[in-house]
Amino acid sequence: MTLSTDILTTPTPAARLLAQGRLVAFPTETVYGLGGNALSDAAVAAIYAAKGRPRFNPLIIHLADIAQISRFAHLTDAAAILAQAFWPGPLTLVLPLAADHGLSPLVTAGLDTVAVRIPDLPLARDLLRLTDLPIAAPSANPSGRVSPTTAQHVLDGLSGKIDAVLDGGPCGVGLESTIVGFDPVPTLLRPGGLPTQAIERALGYPLALPDTGAKITAPGQLTSHYAPLGTVRLNAQSARPGETLLGFGAVKADLNLSPGGDLAQAAANLFRHLRTLDAQGARKIAVSPIPDTGLGQAINDRLRRAAAPRG
Known part of the structure:
Protein backbone atom coordinates (compact mmCIF):
# COMPACT_ATOMS: atom_id res chain seq x y z
CA MET A 1 0.00 0.00 0.00
CA GLY A 204 41.49 5.69 30.51
CA TYR A 205 42.56 3.05 27.99
CA PRO A 206 42.27 2.28 24.24
CA LEU A 207 39.22 0.72 22.67
CA ALA A 208 39.65 -2.73 21.18
CA LEU A 209 38.84 -3.33 17.52
CA PRO A 210 36.52 -6.11 16.29
CA ASP A 211 38.04 -9.20 14.71
CA THR A 212 38.20 -9.13 10.93
CA GLY A 213 35.27 -11.07 9.52
CA ALA A 214 33.40 -11.08 12.83
CA LYS A 215 29.62 -11.43 12.66
CA ILE A 216 27.48 -8.31 12.53
CA THR A 217 26.62 -7.22 16.07
CA ALA A 218 25.63 -3.59 15.46
CA PRO A 219 24.30 -1.33 12.70
CA GLY A 220 26.65 0.18 10.12
CA GLN A 221 28.94 -2.86 9.80
CA LEU A 222 27.95 -3.95 6.29
CA THR A 223 30.90 -3.75 3.90
CA SER A 224 28.97 -1.80 1.26
CA HIS A 225 26.94 1.02 2.79
CA TYR A 226 26.32 4.79 2.56
CA ALA A 227 26.77 4.54 -1.21
CA PRO A 228 26.04 7.28 -3.77
CA LEU A 229 24.89 6.30 -7.25
CA GLY A 230 28.37 6.76 -8.71
CA THR A 231 31.47 4.69 -8.02
CA VAL A 232 33.94 6.11 -5.51
CA ARG A 233 37.76 6.27 -5.65
CA LEU A 234 39.51 7.25 -2.43
CA ASN A 235 42.72 9.15 -1.60
CA ALA A 236 42.77 10.87 -4.98
CA GLN A 237 45.28 13.67 -5.46
CA SER A 238 43.35 14.84 -8.52
CA ALA A 239 40.45 13.77 -10.72
CA ARG A 240 41.01 11.48 -13.67
CA PRO A 241 39.15 12.09 -16.94
CA GLY A 242 35.42 11.56 -16.38
CA GLU A 243 35.67 11.84 -12.60
CA THR A 244 34.14 14.45 -10.30
CA LEU A 245 36.43 15.46 -7.43
CA LEU A 246 35.04 15.69 -3.90
CA GLY A 247 37.76 17.67 -2.22
CA PHE A 248 39.04 18.35 1.27
CA GLY A 249 41.34 21.21 2.18
CA ALA A 250 43.07 23.62 -0.19
CA VAL A 251 42.47 21.73 -3.44
CA LYS A 252 40.69 22.71 -6.62
CA ALA A 253 37.60 20.50 -6.57
CA ASP A 254 34.12 20.29 -8.07
CA LEU A 255 32.72 20.16 -4.52
CA ASN A 256 34.68 20.56 -1.29
CA LEU A 257 33.86 19.03 2.10
CA SER A 258 35.85 21.75 3.85
CA PRO A 259 38.18 24.12 1.97
CA GLY A 260 39.75 25.06 5.31
CA GLY A 261 40.40 21.44 6.31
CA ASP A 262 37.90 21.45 9.20
CA LEU A 263 36.90 17.85 9.98
CA ALA A 264 33.70 18.85 11.82
CA GLN A 265 32.59 20.84 8.76
CA ALA A 266 33.55 17.93 6.50
CA ALA A 267 31.52 15.49 8.61
CA ALA A 268 28.46 17.75 8.50
CA ASN A 269 28.79 18.13 4.73
CA LEU A 270 29.62 14.52 3.76
CA PHE A 271 26.19 13.03 3.13
CA ARG A 272 24.77 16.30 1.77
CA HIS A 273 27.61 16.58 -0.75
CA LEU A 274 27.24 12.93 -1.81
CA ARG A 275 23.56 13.61 -2.46
CA THR A 276 24.47 16.72 -4.45
CA LEU A 277 26.78 14.60 -6.60
CA ASP A 278 23.91 12.18 -7.18
CA ALA A 279 21.70 15.08 -8.26
CA GLN A 280 24.43 16.30 -10.62
CA GLY A 281 24.63 12.85 -12.22
CA ALA A 282 28.21 12.11 -11.13
CA ARG A 283 29.00 8.53 -12.11
CA LYS A 284 32.69 8.47 -11.10
CA ILE A 285 33.64 10.24 -7.88
CA ALA A 286 37.20 10.82 -6.71
CA VAL A 287 37.71 11.86 -3.08
CA SER A 288 40.68 13.76 -1.68
CA PRO A 289 42.62 12.21 1.22
CA ILE A 290 41.03 12.82 4.63
CA PRO A 291 43.20 12.78 7.80
CA ASP A 292 42.36 9.63 9.77
CA THR A 293 42.17 11.38 13.13
CA GLY A 294 39.22 12.64 15.21
CA LEU A 295 36.08 12.81 13.10
CA GLY A 296 38.22 11.91 10.09
CA GLN A 297 38.16 8.30 11.28
CA ALA A 298 34.36 8.23 10.90
CA ILE A 299 34.42 10.10 7.58
CA ASN A 300 36.93 7.60 6.18
CA ASP A 301 34.87 4.69 7.47
CA ARG A 302 31.81 5.96 5.57
CA LEU A 303 33.85 6.63 2.44
CA ARG A 304 35.44 3.15 2.47
CA ARG A 305 31.99 1.58 2.68
CA ALA A 306 30.71 3.90 -0.05
CA ALA A 307 33.62 2.78 -2.25
CA ALA A 308 33.22 -0.96 -1.54
CA PRO A 309 32.05 -3.34 -4.28
CA ARG A 310 28.25 -3.51 -4.37
CA GLY A 311 26.24 -6.69 -4.44
Missing part, protein backbone atom coordinates in the same frame (compact mmCIF):
# COMPACT_ATOMS: atom_id res chain seq x y z
CA THR A 2 1.32 3.45 -0.89
CA LEU A 3 1.10 6.02 1.89
CA SER A 4 0.89 9.77 1.83
CA THR A 5 3.91 11.00 3.79
CA ASP A 6 3.07 14.03 5.94
CA ILE A 7 5.51 16.74 7.01
CA LEU A 8 5.18 17.54 10.73
CA THR A 9 6.76 20.42 12.64
CA THR A 10 5.80 19.53 16.23
CA PRO A 11 6.39 16.28 18.13
CA THR A 12 2.86 15.64 19.46
CA PRO A 13 1.28 14.28 16.23
CA ALA A 14 4.48 12.34 15.53
CA ALA A 15 4.31 10.71 18.97
CA ARG A 16 0.67 9.83 18.36
CA LEU A 17 1.55 8.06 15.11
CA LEU A 18 4.40 6.12 16.74
CA ALA A 19 2.08 4.98 19.54
CA GLN A 20 -0.28 3.66 16.84
CA GLY A 21 2.51 1.53 15.36
CA ARG A 22 3.14 3.84 12.41
CA LEU A 23 6.50 4.93 10.99
CA VAL A 24 7.83 8.46 11.52
CA ALA A 25 11.21 9.81 10.45
CA PHE A 26 12.64 12.28 12.96
CA PRO A 27 15.80 14.36 13.32
CA THR A 28 18.66 13.77 15.70
CA GLU A 29 21.95 15.61 15.98
CA THR A 30 23.55 12.91 13.77
CA VAL A 31 21.13 12.01 10.93
CA TYR A 32 17.37 11.54 10.50
CA GLY A 33 16.16 8.22 11.89
CA LEU A 34 13.22 6.11 10.71
CA GLY A 35 11.30 5.53 13.93
CA GLY A 36 8.96 2.75 14.92
CA ASN A 37 7.77 1.23 18.21
CA ALA A 38 10.53 -1.20 19.20
CA LEU A 39 8.04 -3.27 21.24
CA SER A 40 5.94 -4.03 18.15
CA ASP A 41 6.90 -6.79 15.72
CA ALA A 42 4.68 -5.21 13.07
CA ALA A 43 6.20 -1.74 13.43
CA VAL A 44 9.77 -3.04 13.35
CA ALA A 45 9.02 -5.29 10.37
CA ALA A 46 7.62 -2.21 8.61
CA ILE A 47 10.94 -0.39 9.18
CA TYR A 48 12.85 -3.20 7.50
CA ALA A 49 10.35 -3.29 4.63
CA ALA A 50 10.38 0.48 4.03
CA LYS A 51 14.18 0.58 3.93
CA GLY A 52 14.69 -2.74 2.15
CA ARG A 53 17.05 -3.55 5.03
CA PRO A 54 18.34 -7.09 5.61
CA ARG A 55 16.90 -8.49 8.83
CA PHE A 56 20.25 -9.79 10.10
CA ASN A 57 21.29 -6.13 10.54
CA PRO A 58 20.17 -5.04 14.06
CA LEU A 59 18.63 -1.68 14.93
CA ILE A 60 19.36 1.00 17.53
CA ILE A 61 16.68 1.85 20.09
CA HIS A 62 16.40 5.50 21.06
CA LEU A 63 15.40 6.53 24.59
CA ALA A 64 14.69 9.89 26.22
CA ASP A 65 16.97 9.48 29.24
CA ILE A 66 19.26 7.14 31.14
CA ALA A 67 16.54 6.26 33.65
CA GLN A 68 14.78 4.22 30.95
CA ILE A 69 17.78 1.99 30.24
CA SER A 70 17.16 -0.58 32.95
CA ARG A 71 13.80 -1.51 31.37
CA PHE A 72 15.61 -2.89 28.34
CA ALA A 73 19.32 -3.41 29.00
CA HIS A 74 22.08 -3.68 31.61
CA LEU A 75 24.74 -0.97 31.90
CA THR A 76 28.10 -2.59 32.56
CA ASP A 77 30.61 -0.61 34.62
CA ALA A 78 32.50 0.58 31.53
CA ALA A 79 29.24 1.38 29.73
CA ALA A 80 28.06 3.44 32.70
CA ILE A 81 31.22 5.56 32.52
CA LEU A 82 30.53 6.35 28.86
CA ALA A 83 26.82 6.90 29.41
CA GLN A 84 27.50 9.47 32.13
CA ALA A 85 30.18 11.18 30.05
CA PHE A 86 28.50 11.33 26.64
CA TRP A 87 24.73 10.89 26.90
CA PRO A 88 22.79 12.54 25.51
CA GLY A 89 25.04 12.54 22.46
CA PRO A 90 26.24 10.79 19.29
CA LEU A 91 27.21 7.54 21.05
CA THR A 92 25.49 4.15 20.84
CA LEU A 93 26.25 1.42 23.39
CA VAL A 94 25.63 -2.27 22.67
CA LEU A 95 24.41 -3.69 25.98
CA PRO A 96 23.19 -7.03 27.38
CA LEU A 97 19.42 -7.35 27.19
CA ALA A 98 17.38 -7.13 30.39
CA ALA A 99 15.41 -10.25 31.30
CA ASP A 100 11.92 -8.87 30.60
CA HIS A 101 12.83 -6.27 27.98
CA GLY A 102 9.77 -6.82 25.79
CA LEU A 103 11.58 -5.68 22.64
CA SER A 104 10.73 -7.25 19.32
CA PRO A 105 13.39 -9.86 18.44
CA LEU A 106 13.58 -8.15 15.04
CA VAL A 107 15.26 -5.17 16.74
CA THR A 108 18.18 -7.25 17.98
CA ALA A 109 18.32 -9.60 14.96
CA GLY A 110 18.13 -12.47 17.45
CA LEU A 111 21.21 -11.37 19.45
CA ASP A 112 21.33 -11.22 23.25
CA THR A 113 22.39 -7.57 23.12
CA VAL A 114 20.68 -4.34 22.08
CA ALA A 115 22.12 -1.10 20.72
CA VAL A 116 20.93 1.92 22.74
CA ARG A 117 21.27 5.68 22.26
CA ILE A 118 19.99 8.90 23.85
CA PRO A 119 20.07 11.60 21.17
CA ASP A 120 21.32 15.10 21.89
CA LEU A 121 18.60 17.06 20.10
CA PRO A 122 15.81 18.57 22.20
CA LEU A 123 13.16 17.91 19.53
CA ALA A 124 14.10 14.23 19.38
CA ARG A 125 14.04 13.84 23.16
CA ASP A 126 10.71 15.68 23.35
CA LEU A 127 9.32 13.14 20.89
CA LEU A 128 10.74 10.22 22.88
CA ARG A 129 9.33 11.55 26.15
CA LEU A 130 5.89 11.94 24.61
CA THR A 131 5.85 8.37 23.33
CA ASP A 132 7.37 6.85 26.51
CA LEU A 133 8.42 4.01 24.21
CA PRO A 134 11.72 2.62 23.00
CA ILE A 135 11.89 3.80 19.39
CA ALA A 136 13.85 1.69 16.93
CA ALA A 137 15.36 4.04 14.38
CA PRO A 138 17.93 3.25 11.70
CA SER A 139 18.83 6.04 9.28
CA ALA A 140 15.77 7.13 7.28
CA ASN A 141 16.94 6.13 3.80
CA PRO A 142 16.81 3.10 1.53
CA SER A 143 19.25 0.49 2.81
CA GLY A 144 22.80 0.97 1.61
CA ARG A 145 22.26 4.47 0.26
CA VAL A 146 23.44 7.86 1.52
CA SER A 147 22.08 8.78 4.96
CA PRO A 148 19.67 11.75 5.28
CA THR A 149 20.54 14.97 7.08
CA THR A 150 17.40 16.96 6.12
CA ALA A 151 13.69 16.18 5.92
CA GLN A 152 13.85 16.55 2.14
CA HIS A 153 16.54 13.85 1.99
CA VAL A 154 14.13 11.52 3.80
CA LEU A 155 11.35 12.28 1.33
CA ASP A 156 13.71 11.75 -1.61
CA GLY A 157 14.19 8.13 -0.56
CA LEU A 158 11.10 7.12 1.42
CA SER A 159 8.17 9.33 0.35
CA GLY A 160 5.06 7.18 0.07
CA LYS A 161 6.61 4.39 2.16
CA ILE A 162 6.33 5.95 5.64
CA ASP A 163 3.63 7.92 7.44
CA ALA A 164 5.37 11.17 8.33
CA VAL A 165 8.59 13.15 8.71
CA LEU A 166 9.15 15.40 11.72
CA ASP A 167 11.11 18.31 10.24
CA GLY A 168 13.74 19.66 12.59
CA GLY A 169 16.00 21.26 10.01
CA PRO A 170 19.50 20.11 9.03
CA CYS A 171 21.37 17.75 11.37
CA GLY A 172 24.32 19.37 13.09
CA VAL A 173 26.78 16.46 13.27
CA GLY A 174 25.89 14.84 9.94
CA LEU A 175 27.40 11.40 10.66
CA GLU A 176 25.81 8.50 12.49
CA SER A 177 26.68 7.80 16.11
CA THR A 178 29.84 6.07 17.24
CA ILE A 179 29.05 2.50 18.38
CA VAL A 180 30.86 0.78 21.25
CA GLY A 181 30.32 -2.82 22.38
CA PHE A 182 31.50 -4.59 25.53
CA ASP A 183 32.01 -8.26 24.64
CA PRO A 184 34.19 -8.82 26.57
CA VAL A 185 36.00 -5.43 26.62
CA PRO A 186 35.03 -1.98 25.27
CA THR A 187 35.28 -2.32 21.49
CA LEU A 188 34.85 0.19 18.68
CA LEU A 189 32.17 -1.32 16.42
CA ARG A 190 31.60 1.78 14.27
CA PRO A 191 33.39 5.15 14.30
CA GLY A 192 30.99 8.05 14.19
CA GLY A 193 30.04 11.48 15.45
CA LEU A 194 31.88 11.11 18.76
CA PRO A 195 35.66 10.88 18.20
CA THR A 196 37.29 7.67 19.41
CA GLN A 197 39.94 9.66 21.27
CA ALA A 198 37.30 11.26 23.52
CA ILE A 199 35.91 7.83 24.44
CA GLU A 200 39.37 6.48 25.23
CA ARG A 201 40.13 9.48 27.45
CA ALA A 202 36.94 8.83 29.43
CA LEU A 203 37.79 5.15 29.86
Whole structure:
Protein backbone atom coordinates (compact mmCIF):
# COMPACT_ATOMS: atom_id res chain seq x y z
CA MET A 1 0.00 0.00 0.00
CA THR A 2 1.32 3.45 -0.89
CA LEU A 3 1.10 6.02 1.89
CA SER A 4 0.89 9.77 1.83
CA THR A 5 3.91 11.00 3.79
CA ASP A 6 3.07 14.03 5.94
CA ILE A 7 5.51 16.74 7.01
CA LEU A 8 5.18 17.54 10.73
CA THR A 9 6.76 20.42 12.64
CA THR A 10 5.80 19.53 16.23
CA PRO A 11 6.39 16.28 18.13
CA THR A 12 2.86 15.64 19.46
CA PRO A 13 1.28 14.28 16.23
CA ALA A 14 4.48 12.34 15.53
CA ALA A 15 4.31 10.71 18.97
CA ARG A 16 0.67 9.83 18.36
CA LEU A 17 1.55 8.06 15.11
CA LEU A 18 4.40 6.12 16.74
CA ALA A 19 2.08 4.98 19.54
CA GLN A 20 -0.28 3.66 16.84
CA GLY A 21 2.51 1.53 15.36
CA ARG A 22 3.14 3.84 12.41
CA LEU A 23 6.50 4.93 10.99
CA VAL A 24 7.83 8.46 11.52
CA ALA A 25 11.21 9.81 10.45
CA PHE A 26 12.64 12.28 12.96
CA PRO A 27 15.80 14.36 13.32
CA THR A 28 18.66 13.77 15.70
CA GLU A 29 21.95 15.61 15.98
CA THR A 30 23.55 12.91 13.77
CA VAL A 31 21.13 12.01 10.93
CA TYR A 32 17.37 11.54 10.50
CA GLY A 33 16.16 8.22 11.89
CA LEU A 34 13.22 6.11 10.71
CA GLY A 35 11.30 5.53 13.93
CA GLY A 36 8.96 2.75 14.92
CA ASN A 37 7.77 1.23 18.21
CA ALA A 38 10.53 -1.20 19.20
CA LEU A 39 8.04 -3.27 21.24
CA SER A 40 5.94 -4.03 18.15
CA ASP A 41 6.90 -6.79 15.72
CA ALA A 42 4.68 -5.21 13.07
CA ALA A 43 6.20 -1.74 13.43
CA VAL A 44 9.77 -3.04 13.35
CA ALA A 45 9.02 -5.29 10.37
CA ALA A 46 7.62 -2.21 8.61
CA ILE A 47 10.94 -0.39 9.18
CA TYR A 48 12.85 -3.20 7.50
CA ALA A 49 10.35 -3.29 4.63
CA ALA A 50 10.38 0.48 4.03
CA LYS A 51 14.18 0.58 3.93
CA GLY A 52 14.69 -2.74 2.15
CA ARG A 53 17.05 -3.55 5.03
CA PRO A 54 18.34 -7.09 5.61
CA ARG A 55 16.90 -8.49 8.83
CA PHE A 56 20.25 -9.79 10.10
CA ASN A 57 21.29 -6.13 10.54
CA PRO A 58 20.17 -5.04 14.06
CA LEU A 59 18.63 -1.68 14.93
CA ILE A 60 19.36 1.00 17.53
CA ILE A 61 16.68 1.85 20.09
CA HIS A 62 16.40 5.50 21.06
CA LEU A 63 15.40 6.53 24.59
CA ALA A 64 14.69 9.89 26.22
CA ASP A 65 16.97 9.48 29.24
CA ILE A 66 19.26 7.14 31.14
CA ALA A 67 16.54 6.26 33.65
CA GLN A 68 14.78 4.22 30.95
CA ILE A 69 17.78 1.99 30.24
CA SER A 70 17.16 -0.58 32.95
CA ARG A 71 13.80 -1.51 31.37
CA PHE A 72 15.61 -2.89 28.34
CA ALA A 73 19.32 -3.41 29.00
CA HIS A 74 22.08 -3.68 31.61
CA LEU A 75 24.74 -0.97 31.90
CA THR A 76 28.10 -2.59 32.56
CA ASP A 77 30.61 -0.61 34.62
CA ALA A 78 32.50 0.58 31.53
CA ALA A 79 29.24 1.38 29.73
CA ALA A 80 28.06 3.44 32.70
CA ILE A 81 31.22 5.56 32.52
CA LEU A 82 30.53 6.35 28.86
CA ALA A 83 26.82 6.90 29.41
CA GLN A 84 27.50 9.47 32.13
CA ALA A 85 30.18 11.18 30.05
CA PHE A 86 28.50 11.33 26.64
CA TRP A 87 24.73 10.89 26.90
CA PRO A 88 22.79 12.54 25.51
CA GLY A 89 25.04 12.54 22.46
CA PRO A 90 26.24 10.79 19.29
CA LEU A 91 27.21 7.54 21.05
CA THR A 92 25.49 4.15 20.84
CA LEU A 93 26.25 1.42 23.39
CA VAL A 94 25.63 -2.27 22.67
CA LEU A 95 24.41 -3.69 25.98
CA PRO A 96 23.19 -7.03 27.38
CA LEU A 97 19.42 -7.35 27.19
CA ALA A 98 17.38 -7.13 30.39
CA ALA A 99 15.41 -10.25 31.30
CA ASP A 100 11.92 -8.87 30.60
CA HIS A 101 12.83 -6.27 27.98
CA GLY A 102 9.77 -6.82 25.79
CA LEU A 103 11.58 -5.68 22.64
CA SER A 104 10.73 -7.25 19.32
CA PRO A 105 13.39 -9.86 18.44
CA LEU A 106 13.58 -8.15 15.04
CA VAL A 107 15.26 -5.17 16.74
CA THR A 108 18.18 -7.25 17.98
CA ALA A 109 18.32 -9.60 14.96
CA GLY A 110 18.13 -12.47 17.45
CA LEU A 111 21.21 -11.37 19.45
CA ASP A 112 21.33 -11.22 23.25
CA THR A 113 22.39 -7.57 23.12
CA VAL A 114 20.68 -4.34 22.08
CA ALA A 115 22.12 -1.10 20.72
CA VAL A 116 20.93 1.92 22.74
CA ARG A 117 21.27 5.68 22.26
CA ILE A 118 19.99 8.90 23.85
CA PRO A 119 20.07 11.60 21.17
CA ASP A 120 21.32 15.10 21.89
CA LEU A 121 18.60 17.06 20.10
CA PRO A 122 15.81 18.57 22.20
CA LEU A 123 13.16 17.91 19.53
CA ALA A 124 14.10 14.23 19.38
CA ARG A 125 14.04 13.84 23.16
CA ASP A 126 10.71 15.68 23.35
CA LEU A 127 9.32 13.14 20.89
CA LEU A 128 10.74 10.22 22.88
CA ARG A 129 9.33 11.55 26.15
CA LEU A 130 5.89 11.94 24.61
CA THR A 131 5.85 8.37 23.33
CA ASP A 132 7.37 6.85 26.51
CA LEU A 133 8.42 4.01 24.21
CA PRO A 134 11.72 2.62 23.00
CA ILE A 135 11.89 3.80 19.39
CA ALA A 136 13.85 1.69 16.93
CA ALA A 137 15.36 4.04 14.38
CA PRO A 138 17.93 3.25 11.70
CA SER A 139 18.83 6.04 9.28
CA ALA A 140 15.77 7.13 7.28
CA ASN A 141 16.94 6.13 3.80
CA PRO A 142 16.81 3.10 1.53
CA SER A 143 19.25 0.49 2.81
CA GLY A 144 22.80 0.97 1.61
CA ARG A 145 22.26 4.47 0.26
CA VAL A 146 23.44 7.86 1.52
CA SER A 147 22.08 8.78 4.96
CA PRO A 148 19.67 11.75 5.28
CA THR A 149 20.54 14.97 7.08
CA THR A 150 17.40 16.96 6.12
CA ALA A 151 13.69 16.18 5.92
CA GLN A 152 13.85 16.55 2.14
CA HIS A 153 16.54 13.85 1.99
CA VAL A 154 14.13 11.52 3.80
CA LEU A 155 11.35 12.28 1.33
CA ASP A 156 13.71 11.75 -1.61
CA GLY A 157 14.19 8.13 -0.56
CA LEU A 158 11.10 7.12 1.42
CA SER A 159 8.17 9.33 0.35
CA GLY A 160 5.06 7.18 0.07
CA LYS A 161 6.61 4.39 2.16
CA ILE A 162 6.33 5.95 5.64
CA ASP A 163 3.63 7.92 7.44
CA ALA A 164 5.37 11.17 8.33
CA VAL A 165 8.59 13.15 8.71
CA LEU A 166 9.15 15.40 11.72
CA ASP A 167 11.11 18.31 10.24
CA GLY A 168 13.74 19.66 12.59
CA GLY A 169 16.00 21.26 10.01
CA PRO A 170 19.50 20.11 9.03
CA CYS A 171 21.37 17.75 11.37
CA GLY A 172 24.32 19.37 13.09
CA VAL A 173 26.78 16.46 13.27
CA GLY A 174 25.89 14.84 9.94
CA LEU A 175 27.40 11.40 10.66
CA GLU A 176 25.81 8.50 12.49
CA SER A 177 26.68 7.80 16.11
CA THR A 178 29.84 6.07 17.24
CA ILE A 179 29.05 2.50 18.38
CA VAL A 180 30.86 0.78 21.25
CA GLY A 181 30.32 -2.82 22.38
CA PHE A 182 31.50 -4.59 25.53
CA ASP A 183 32.01 -8.26 24.64
CA PRO A 184 34.19 -8.82 26.57
CA VAL A 185 36.00 -5.43 26.62
CA PRO A 186 35.03 -1.98 25.27
CA THR A 187 35.28 -2.32 21.49
CA LEU A 188 34.85 0.19 18.68
CA LEU A 189 32.17 -1.32 16.42
CA ARG A 190 31.60 1.78 14.27
CA PRO A 191 33.39 5.15 14.30
CA GLY A 192 30.99 8.05 14.19
CA GLY A 193 30.04 11.48 15.45
CA LEU A 194 31.88 11.11 18.76
CA PRO A 195 35.66 10.88 18.20
CA THR A 196 37.29 7.67 19.41
CA GLN A 197 39.94 9.66 21.27
CA ALA A 198 37.30 11.26 23.52
CA ILE A 199 35.91 7.83 24.44
CA GLU A 200 39.37 6.48 25.23
CA ARG A 201 40.13 9.48 27.45
CA ALA A 202 36.94 8.83 29.43
CA LEU A 203 37.79 5.15 29.86
CA GLY A 204 41.49 5.69 30.51
CA TYR A 205 42.56 3.05 27.99
CA PRO A 206 42.27 2.28 24.24
CA LEU A 207 39.22 0.72 22.67
CA ALA A 208 39.65 -2.73 21.18
CA LEU A 209 38.84 -3.33 17.52
CA PRO A 210 36.52 -6.11 16.29
CA ASP A 211 38.04 -9.20 14.71
CA THR A 212 38.20 -9.13 10.93
CA GLY A 213 35.27 -11.07 9.52
CA ALA A 214 33.40 -11.08 12.83
CA LYS A 215 29.62 -11.43 12.66
CA ILE A 216 27.48 -8.31 12.53
CA THR A 217 26.62 -7.22 16.07
CA ALA A 218 25.63 -3.59 15.46
CA PRO A 219 24.30 -1.33 12.70
CA GLY A 220 26.65 0.18 10.12
CA GLN A 221 28.94 -2.86 9.80
CA LEU A 222 27.95 -3.95 6.29
CA THR A 223 30.90 -3.75 3.90
CA SER A 224 28.97 -1.80 1.26
CA HIS A 225 26.94 1.02 2.79
CA TYR A 226 26.32 4.79 2.56
CA ALA A 227 26.77 4.54 -1.21
CA PRO A 228 26.04 7.28 -3.77
CA LEU A 229 24.89 6.30 -7.25
CA GLY A 230 28.37 6.76 -8.71
CA THR A 231 31.47 4.69 -8.02
CA VAL A 232 33.94 6.11 -5.51
CA ARG A 233 37.76 6.27 -5.65
CA LEU A 234 39.51 7.25 -2.43
CA ASN A 235 42.72 9.15 -1.60
CA ALA A 236 42.77 10.87 -4.98
CA GLN A 237 45.28 13.67 -5.46
CA SER A 238 43.35 14.84 -8.52
CA ALA A 239 40.45 13.77 -10.72
CA ARG A 240 41.01 11.48 -13.67
CA PRO A 241 39.15 12.09 -16.94
CA GLY A 242 35.42 11.56 -16.38
CA GLU A 243 35.67 11.84 -12.60
CA THR A 244 34.14 14.45 -10.30
CA LEU A 245 36.43 15.46 -7.43
CA LEU A 246 35.04 15.69 -3.90
CA GLY A 247 37.76 17.67 -2.22
CA PHE A 248 39.04 18.35 1.27
CA GLY A 249 41.34 21.21 2.18
CA ALA A 250 43.07 23.62 -0.19
CA VAL A 251 42.47 21.73 -3.44
CA LYS A 252 40.69 22.71 -6.62
CA ALA A 253 37.60 20.50 -6.57
CA ASP A 254 34.12 20.29 -8.07
CA LEU A 255 32.72 20.16 -4.52
CA ASN A 256 34.68 20.56 -1.29
CA LEU A 257 33.86 19.03 2.10
CA SER A 258 35.85 21.75 3.85
CA PRO A 259 38.18 24.12 1.97
CA GLY A 260 39.75 25.06 5.31
CA GLY A 261 40.40 21.44 6.31
CA ASP A 262 37.90 21.45 9.20
CA LEU A 263 36.90 17.85 9.98
CA ALA A 264 33.70 18.85 11.82
CA GLN A 265 32.59 20.84 8.76
CA ALA A 266 33.55 17.93 6.50
CA ALA A 267 31.52 15.49 8.61
CA ALA A 268 28.46 17.75 8.50
CA ASN A 269 28.79 18.13 4.73
CA LEU A 270 29.62 14.52 3.76
CA PHE A 271 26.19 13.03 3.13
CA ARG A 272 24.77 16.30 1.77
CA HIS A 273 27.61 16.58 -0.75
CA LEU A 274 27.24 12.93 -1.81
CA ARG A 275 23.56 13.61 -2.46
CA THR A 276 24.47 16.72 -4.45
CA LEU A 277 26.78 14.60 -6.60
CA ASP A 278 23.91 12.18 -7.18
CA ALA A 279 21.70 15.08 -8.26
CA GLN A 280 24.43 16.30 -10.62
CA GLY A 281 24.63 12.85 -12.22
CA ALA A 282 28.21 12.11 -11.13
CA ARG A 283 29.00 8.53 -12.11
CA LYS A 284 32.69 8.47 -11.10
CA ILE A 285 33.64 10.24 -7.88
CA ALA A 286 37.20 10.82 -6.71
CA VAL A 287 37.71 11.86 -3.08
CA SER A 288 40.68 13.76 -1.68
CA PRO A 289 42.62 12.21 1.22
CA ILE A 290 41.03 12.82 4.63
CA PRO A 291 43.20 12.78 7.80
CA ASP A 292 42.36 9.63 9.77
CA THR A 293 42.17 11.38 13.13
CA GLY A 294 39.22 12.64 15.21
CA LEU A 295 36.08 12.81 13.10
CA GLY A 296 38.22 11.91 10.09
CA GLN A 297 38.16 8.30 11.28
CA ALA A 298 34.36 8.23 10.90
CA ILE A 299 34.42 10.10 7.58
CA ASN A 300 36.93 7.60 6.18
CA ASP A 301 34.87 4.69 7.47
CA ARG A 302 31.81 5.96 5.57
CA LEU A 303 33.85 6.63 2.44
CA ARG A 304 35.44 3.15 2.47
CA ARG A 305 31.99 1.58 2.68
CA ALA A 306 30.71 3.90 -0.05
CA ALA A 307 33.62 2.78 -2.25
CA ALA A 308 33.22 -0.96 -1.54
CA PRO A 309 32.05 -3.34 -4.28
CA ARG A 310 28.25 -3.51 -4.37
CA GLY A 311 26.24 -6.69 -4.44
